[in-house]
Amino acid sequence: MREIVLDTETTGFDPETGDRIVEIGAVELYNHIATGRTYHQYINPERSMPAEAFEVHGLGDDFLRDKPRFAEIGQAFLDFVQDSKLIIHNASFDMKFLNAELGWMKLPLLPWDRAIDTLAIARQRFPGSPASLDALCRRFNIDNSSRTLHGALLDSEILAEVYLELIGGRQPDLSLSIASVDSESATGGIWRPMPRPAPLPSRLTEDEREAHDAFVKSLGESALWARA
Template sequence: MREIVLDTETTGFDPETGDRIVEIGAVELYNHVPTGQTYHQYINPERDMPQDAFEVHGLSTEFLADKPKFAEIAQAFLEFVGDAKLVIHNAAFDMKFLNAELRWVGLPQIPWERAIDTLAIARQKFPGSPASLDALCRRFGIDNSARTLHGALLDSEILAEVYLELIGGRQPDFGLAGTGTVTRSDASDTWRPKPRPAPLASRLTEEEKAAHAAFVESLGDDALWKRI
């Protein structure tokens, strides 16, 4: 099952009063595992960036002036998301903007039922508790120290971690089974993730590597690590 964890940044709160999308970030999951494939695009909103929006996103009118307009990136965005479910925090907000932008350029809108709202999941799972992305990071011990400004790609990467915790502690095929919130893949699902574009860096320190090597050496010549 393919899912896209998605976030947008906008000039304001309502597309019907002239607000526009200025940034889209998305992370691909396959069977609840990140594949390493991402989508990120800054967008020229064709209007000035309000001061309050600049303070939240750090994106200025000057910075966005040479970025493509939504009409220029819309088709590529739709091709990236395909027919995947869209995992969004406060999905009504982002879906409202995405479908307004798609409608304005004459492209098919995304059905609302494709959205998985992590805000709704969090409120159902932890009633009465704060359910903002920052609050959920604190609850699950997820490092969001880099989130000094709202950035779409960083927020979608953080949301992917939060989502996996919400549906069962990063264990595929467990949390929310049978609730209708998350659908499982069936035998006809032939899509497969693409290889990670760059290998992940090792988390081992040089001290840890040296300690392991010394431990293996202490086991003698019959150690399994030496025979493999």
């Protein structure tokens, strides 16, 4: 099962009043394990970055001026997410902006039922408790010390860990890396979790095995599995 953990940064709160996306970050999960494949793109919003947005994101007009417009990267973004479920914190916000940008380009919109909102999951699991990304990091002891500014890729990587905790616990071998969507593994393919080629050897010692056999034998015919 492929899932995409996604975050966007924007110039404001409403695309209908002229706000635009300035950054998209996404992390690929396969069977709830990070593959190391990511998507990250800064975007020229074709408008000035408001001062309050600059303070939050640290992205100014000079930095964004030479970045591609959404019209230049929209199809590549869709090619990356494909038909996967989208894991988003406060999904209605990001989906609203993404579909506005895609709609202006006359590209296919993202179905709302593909979005899994981690904010809603957190509020359901911990009613009355803070459910921001920072608050959930504190709850789950996830290191977010590098999150001094809001950045889409970093927030996606942190959200991936939060999401796995919300659905039942982090994978012990979760490994998130900052890799470009264009950079695949050294072998030229995209890594996917594979079945173990050979079973692990038993950790049971011979003494333990003999003790177990003796115990089972001592139960005699009264053992549950010995009954007809």
